[in-house]
Amino acid sequence: xxxxxxxxxxxxxxxxxxxxxxxxxxxxxxxxxxxxxxxxxxxxxxxxxxxxxxxxxxxxxxxxxxxxxxxxxxxxxxxxxxxxxxxxxxxxxxxxxxxxxxxxxxxxxxxxxxxxxxxxxxxxxxxxxxxxxxxxxxxxxxxxxxxxxxxxxxxxxxxxxxxxxxxxxxxxxxxxxxxxxxxxxxxxxxxxxxxxxxxxxxxxxxxxxxxxxxxxxxxxxxxxxxxxxxxxxxxxxxxxxxxxxxxxxxxxxxxxxxxxxxxxxxxxxxxxxxxxxxxxxxxxxxxxxxxxxxxxxxxxxxxxxxxxxxxxxxxxxxxxxxxxxxxxxxxxxxxxxxxxxxxxxxxxxxxxxxxxxxxxxxxxxxxxxxxxxxxxxxxxxxxxxxxxxxxxxxxxxxxxxxxxxxxxxxxxxxxxxxxxxxxxxxxxxxxxxxxxxxxxxxxxxxxxxxxxxxxxxxxxxxxxxxxxxxxxxxxxxxxxxxxxxxxxxxxxxxxxxxxxxxxxxxxxxxxxxxxxxxxxxxxxxxxxxxxxxxxxxxxxxxxxxxxxxxxxxxxxxxxxxxxxxxxxxxxxxxxxxxxxxxxxxxxxx
Amino acid sequence: xxxxxxxxxxxxxxxxxxxxxxxxxxxxxxxxxxxxxxxxxxxxxxxxxxxxxxxxxxxxxxxxxxxxxxxxxxxxxxxxxxxxxxxxxxxxxxxxxxxxxxxxxxxxxxxxxxxxxxxxxxxxxxxxxxxxxxxxxxxxxxxxxxxxxxxxxxxxxxxxxxxxxxxxxxxxxxxxxxxxxx
Numbered sequence: 001x002x003x004x005x006x007x008x009x010x011x012x013x014x015x016x017x018x019x020x021x022x023x024x025x026x027x028x029x030x031x032x033x034x035x036x037x038x039x040x041x042x043x044x045x046x047x048x049x050x051x052x053x054x055x056x057x058x059x060x061x062x063x064x065x066x067x068x069x070x071x072x073x074x075x076x077x078x079x080x081x082x083x084x085x086x087x088x089x090x091x092x093x094x095x096x097x098x099x100x101x102x103x104x105x106x107x108x109x110x111x112x113x114x115x116x117x118x119x120x121x122x123x124x125x126x127x128x129x130x131x132x133x134x135x136x137x138x139x140x141x142x143x144x145x146x147x148x149x150x151x152x153x154x155x156x157x158x159x160x161x162x163x164x165x166x167x168x169x170x171x172x173x174x175x176x177x178x179x180x181x182x183x184x185x186x187x188x189x190x191x192x193x194x195x196x197x198x199x200x201x202x203x204x205x206x207x208x209x210x211x212x213x214x215x216x217x218x219x220x221x222x223x224x225x226x227x228x229x230x231x232x233x234x235x236x237x238x239x240x241x242x243x244x245x246x247x248x249x250x251x252x253x254x255x256x257x258x259x260x261x262x263x264x265x266x267x268x269x270x271x272x273x274x275x276x277x278x279x280x281x282x283x284x285x286x287x288x289x290x291x292x293x294x295x296x297x298x299x300x301x302x303x304x305x306x307x308x309x310x311x312x313x314x315x316x317x318x319x320x321x322x323x324x325x326x327x328x329x330x331x332x333x334x335x336x337x338x339x340x341x342x343x344x345x346x347x348x349x350x351x352x353x354x355x356x357x358x359x360x361x362x363x364x365x366x367x368x369x370x371x372x373x374x375x376x377x378x379x380x381x382x383x384x385x386x387x388x389x390x391x392x393x394x395x396x397x398x399x400x401x402x403x404x405x406x407x408x409x410x411x412x413x414x415x416x417x418x419x420x421x422x423x424x425x426x427x428x429x430x431x432x433x434x435x436x437x438x439x440x441x442x443x444x445x446x447x448x449x450x451x452x453x454x455x456x457x458x459x460x461x462x463x464x465x466x467x468x469x470x471x472x473x474x475x476x477x478x479x480x481x482x483x484x485x486x487x488x489x490x491x492x493x494x495x496x497x498x499x500x501x502x503x504x505x506x507x508x509x510x511x512x513x514x515x516x517x518x519x520x521x522x523x524x525x526x527x528x529x530x531x532x533x534x535x536x537x538x539x540x541x542x543x544x545x546x547x548x549x550x551x552x553x554x555x556x557x558x559x560x561x562x563x564x565x566x567x568x569x570x571x572x573x574x575x576x577x578x579x580x581x582x583x584x585x586x587x588x589x
Numbered sequence: 590x591x592x593x594x595x596x597x598x599x600x601x602x603x604x605x606x607x608x609x610x611x612x613x614x615x616x617x618x619x620x621x622x623x624x625x626x627x628x629x630x631x632x633x634x635x636x637x638x639x640x641x642x643x644x645x646x647x648x649x650x651x652x653x654x655x656x657x658x659x660x661x662x663x664x665x666x667x668x669x670x671x672x673x674x675x676x677x678x679x680x681x682x683x684x685x686x687x688x689x690x691x692x693x694x695x696x697x698x699x700x701x702x703x704x705x706x707x708x709x710x711x712x713x714x715x716x717x718x719x720x721x722x723x724x725x726x727x728x729x730x731x732x733x734x735x736x737x738x739x740x741x742x743x744x745x746x747x748x749x750x751x752x753x754x755x756x757x758x759x760x761x762x763x764x765x766x767x768x769x770x771x
């Protein structure tokens with residue numbers, strides 16, 4: 001008999017029975033069997049000396065962990081609005097038909113599980129899916145069926161993917177049909193490097209590093225925009241024996257994929273940025289928290305990491321790559337730290353902030369991928385080289401991930417201060433009407449507000465830019481965003497857990513033409529409750545889908561209310577609600 | 590003497606527990622009927638509205654097409670509509686079937702039970718029988734509901750205070766401990 005128990009014991013031992021490595025342990029346990037049964041959870045718990053409940057609650061928290069079989073091959077369809085607009089619906093139908101399943105089920109032969117997940121960072125390859133951890137781009141019903149046939153024949157997915165490579169000269173070295181889609185190269189990040197010193201001088205002191213980064217005016221690229229130099233300075237001033245550097249590569253905001261490209265192309269610079277941060281704050285250990293959706297980058301990153309550690313250009317600095325397991329909320333820094341400690345990714349109460357009490361309670365700097373790469377370049381080239389671009393309060397450049405109804409979806413490096421109109425022109429937007437800046441947690445903007453500029457003062461953004469043309473149903477877009485928050489709320493606090501459902505349902509009323517005048521103030525009230533009483537950034541920003549779209553398109557909501565309808569009687573289709581009954585009682589069984 | 594206030598009540602997909610709780614106001618019923626007349630209600634057995642009501646008390650959620658019809662009539666004939674009890678507010682116990690497809694419920698209830706007559710293959714249906722809805726709905730998804738009295742059932746005291754408060758005003762605020770969800 002297969003010794004599952006022994007196998008699990010070996011896995012736990014491999015991680016020195018360290019409960020903080022629970023995410024890694026669960027990944028390893030999934031590797032062998034595809035899921036972690038209740039018995040498995042109990043065995044792991046016993047080996048680690050923690051409760052079964054603790055293991056079970058962690059398994060249930062993450063999208064890519066399962067407590068029941070999900071097929072030998074697991075297909076995760078990307079449900080972002082970009083994927084849906086690009087034809088994910090037809091792909092879904094074709095797969096359901098081909099496999100004889102509904103979404104969420106496993107085929108009768110146990111070969112295929114068909115699941116859904118939030119944006120996988122492939123909006124420039126939409127519609128896409130993750131299959132056994134690998135990205136399958138530009139799906140069509142035919143392509144999906146061909147893939148299933150290939151896998152049924154027992155052939156490796158990677159070989160099939162290799163045949164999909166496109167001849168645009170941008171395929172990455174990963175052996176996957178994935179392009180970087182670098183549309184706008186330069187002026188700083190992807191700029192000419194020939195004049196760069198190969199690495200930062202080893203002699204740079206902590207003071208010099210912090211001084212240069214602070215003077216450059218670099219602000220965090222994750223969205224909050226906190227001064228990077230200040231963050232590092234705060235962290236090093238907290239008295240502690242041990243400090244950590246964490247790179248947040250849990251790029252989960254729908255529509256963004258810049259970190260995918262940065263991790264593919266500029267991993268060395270990233271590690272250099274981490275080591276610099278380490279030197280600045282006095283840390284010798286760093287972590288790269290990689291979202292599970294980018295698991296296919298792991299091998300490449302590990303190779304680069306080993307090379308970097310061997311070179312050790314800034315002195316000894318070790319880096320561990322921590323794989324996430326599928327949870328948007330882990331992009332929130334304190335939730336990310338919880339996850340790194342082997343727990344559910346539920347945000348901590350702040351303060352204290354991570355600079356004071358982060359990983360394992362030690363002062364920790366958590367920075368975005370783009371931030372660390374920019375920091376490395378700034379220290380190489382000097383703060384003035386960076387300040388040459390951007391505006392006074394938003395110095396430098398930033399990357400935008402552009403997707404949706406545009407000719408050229410991809411990565412655009414722009415100096416802060418660039419106008420919306422210029423970006424829309426450059427990406428070849430097709431009759432743009434609604435633009436989502438910064439993803440669902442960002443802002444809904446009218447496409448004709450061309451004079452608005454990307455900057456921390458005006459259109460502040462984490463980098464996602466989704467463009468929607470005139471013929472798209474705006475409520476469908478907004479409902480997709482709202483549903484995203486319902487799915488990704490960690491469930492810890494009630495305003496976010498329940499409030500987002502209320503907001504989504506209200507939005508549905510407008511979408512389906514069932515809204516009444518009283519629903520508008522109700523919308524405002526609930527938006528206020530959720531944004532003001534939620535525990536973390538997710539709930540604080542999720543109502544922005546509604547508040548900013550109401551501001552940008554007031555007529556959209558007003559027109560959806562039929563003033564002739566009585567406020568006392570709601571739309572309810574009795575015929576539709578009794579259709580199943582009619583069908584069942586009339587059919588001979 | 591001023592005209593009596595009018596109350597109407599009904600039980601949709603409920604168990605009449607809320608109506609029993611209403612009767613639990615005991616002797617105060619005598620005070621109540623001094624100032625209030627019950628119109629359409631199982632308590633009076635009046636089947637159709639004979640006049641406009643000040644308050645309609647709704648027990649139970651909405652599980653069939655007749656429930657929808659009755660609820661709409663109540664909305665039409667009552668100034669204030671109150672969802673009384675857990676079922677009216679959120680479907681309650683009957684809504685446990687909402688996770689199961691309707692055809693499976695019907696088969697389980699009529700075909701697979703031991704009392705099913707001689708291997709009957711027929712699910713009872715007749716033009717005079719209400720049609721079962723795909724799921725059980727809370728009242729406020731069908732019509733606007735003005736007030737909600739939680740509880741399974743709401744206590745007699747809560748119903749008493751809410752009804753007299755709504756009809757005559759000036760009642761003391763309802764104490765927290767009366768508002769319970771079990």
